[in-house]
Amino acid sequence: MTQNIYDDPQFYEGYSQLRRSLEGLDGAPEWPALRALLPDLRGLSLVDLGCGYGWFCRWAQQQGAARVLGLDVSEKMLAQAKATTSGAGVTYERADLEGVQLPGASFDVAYSSLVLHYISDVAAFFAEVRRALTPGGRFVFSTEHPIYMAPSHPAWSTRGDGREIWPLDGYLAEGPRTTDWLAPGVVKHHRTLGTTLNSLIRQGFMITHVEEWGPTDEQISAYPQWAKERDRPMFLLVAAQLP
């Protein structure tokens, strides 16, 4: 079972105060780039792997998706997702995404936002996503970028000349990374970008877009403190499709 850090009281308290939790999709700076990778959702069947508060499921519903299944391991988040979703077509279920079992050939689109880095067996996860998709089905996801996840001390460091740098090490050493983010001892699973892409390819996916996300000029104008996010990518966005 994956570490269910989202139901840890300290983590949950912190997470619930993030912009992306309070404001939803529009509070996530990478959302416009991730949205651009999605097809027109009208009439489609979707699964959201790691749906959290259900922001994406409700947005997909508004876009005209025929059916949306939201899965998450966090009981607290699912409770809020259910309480804030109305209308037909959206259902939520509790599931540990490590070893998740999905109905076969049932979805046109699989979506997953910032969940992959909690999954240790990504090959098994991708195989299950492939099994759940219909022919031509799409898989669009974001994850923490391996450059962000790899270092032994993943925090900005100041060089002698005062310039901030990202102290990269351990990039090719795949495996767990334990960090203190919102709560102590959060376990993530580092793998290289190559491993992620090759695992998709091995399952028969065609890679259609790879984006190492950074803030746009407009976002930096609005939030000047984000400029240094261009020094190393925080998020990786990927779109893939079955033949």
Added chain:
Amino acid sequence: MTQNIYDDPQFYEGYSQLRRSLEGLDGAPEWPALRALLPDLRGLSLVDLGCGYGWFCRWAQQQGAARVLGLDVSEKMLAQAKATTSGAGVTYERADLEGVQLPGASFDVAYSSLVLHYISDVAAFFAEVRRALTPGGRFVFSTEHPIYMAPSHPAWSTRGDGREIWPLDGYLAEGPRTTDWLAPGVVKHHRTLGTTLNSLIRQGFMITHVEEWGPTDEQISAYPQWAKERDRPMFLLVAAQLP
């Protein structure tokens, strides 16, 4: 025109003393991984974009390739390539790979080793490679990894606790990087891994393998000083194929 640094006397003198220059393919630690991305070459027609001393062209000839065209901008390297190649099927031509023009639909395999980072207009380069390949044609290349190329000071840095780190910055700021390697003022062109892959996809290539190269356990046993190469990838190896 690309900077022809290979014909700079100081650079050439240094480059000609590297293991990969003296020993050829077996002197390049990433060669076994790159070779693994190539198909059986028997009877195939190949182009080597940046053939240098012709080590790969001669190897392809030995593997039974029907025809091999080696292109390079360096007159000195081409002269040595010609002098050390015998037998039929291999030809060498001088060409600036920035803006190169290739015969259309003429090659089963395009190969390029550690050249892409000298090319500024990678979209035009990939378009020309695609035009030169036959249907189902393969493109296998290596390039300096963007993590290696991006930093303002691309050299190991020692942290307070004595651990060496790679001081990453500027990863998302694409464009030229001027470094002093073998000679002062060597100009390379940094782009993200995402940009490289998306440029291939836009030309109709399917990505079949992405490898962020690091030394194997066996290589580290033989050369213990290579262990730190696992802290950040130096090379990116990519295999792509046309439908």
